[in-house]
Amino acid sequence: MAGEYANSSEYIQHHLTNLTYGRFADGEWGFAHGPEDIAEMGFMSIHVDTMFWSIFLGGLFLAIFTLAARSATAGVPGTLQNICEMAVEFVDDNITQVFGSRPNAIIGPLSLTILVWVFLMNMMDLVPVDWIPYLATMAGIPYMKVVATTDPNATLGMSVSVFLLVLYYNFKIKGPLKFGASLVTHPIPHWSMYWFNFILEFVDMLAKPLSHGLRLFGNLYAGEMIFILIALLPFWAQWALSLPWAIFHILIIALQAFVFMILTIVYLTQAHEVDEH
């Protein structure tokens, strides 16, 4: 596939560019056909392929789990029911371990959604890197990036949503006064050092969603990058590197989905801990 491009650098750039829809400088809306177009659009643009694949996979997750729930039996369960029950029980175990048994309606469904959704989006990394972009090129779509989690917009979007939930629960459980107090009194409980505590806590608070989203993005981006580099080799040599990396990548895919979920639970647990001081 690499033969159609001028050089390897152009091939890599092409595979790392999102299909972008946005507003050109002259006020018209349309798809970008190159890096210059994307630079011209700036903020007023949206990554159509990221949106499509993430929403499609979210719908797939809902469809699979709804199907399993509708056809669930108390007798001998089928394969689908087994898989879904395993996922639900796994999430449930982790929540009871970390979060405990506080009443909270949202953390269970949220964690399950994050786990399965991120897992499915990461899973697209195992589809050979050229299949879908090549089909898209034949259909007239210039760019197609299938792994939604290799787009920082998707991962940071998820982590910022979790962060907003954390803020919400901080205000709801602790109340504005206690929450504010916990921001300024933490490492050094003396009034003259409150400004210093606040700087520390503030940086800590900003770093949480940032590292949460960037960790997932970085891992998947690096994995995708290596798959693309392997695809540059001659076709008879690719399997020798692609196969071991894909097998290792299965571990990374599941692990990163799991870590994203666990960190969500941990952050929400911190927001619920009232009587710490």
Added chain:
Amino acid sequence: MEQSLIFVAGGILMGLGAIGSGVGIGILGGKYLEGVARQPELQPMLMTQLFISLALVDAVPIIAVGISLYMIFAL
């Protein structure tokens, strides 16, 4: 000249990241084995914790590898 500097930078990026996380994961695995040897019944719980911290440590060098490969091949 500039291209060769990028190669050197990419090499340093990958190598130093690997050293740090190598030491970290080595200590992590050793402590995990110690913990399991002391209390074998805690093994499943420790395994979960091991994987969490493994993924946290592992992220940094993998990201470094990705960035350095991008620097070397795509810049």
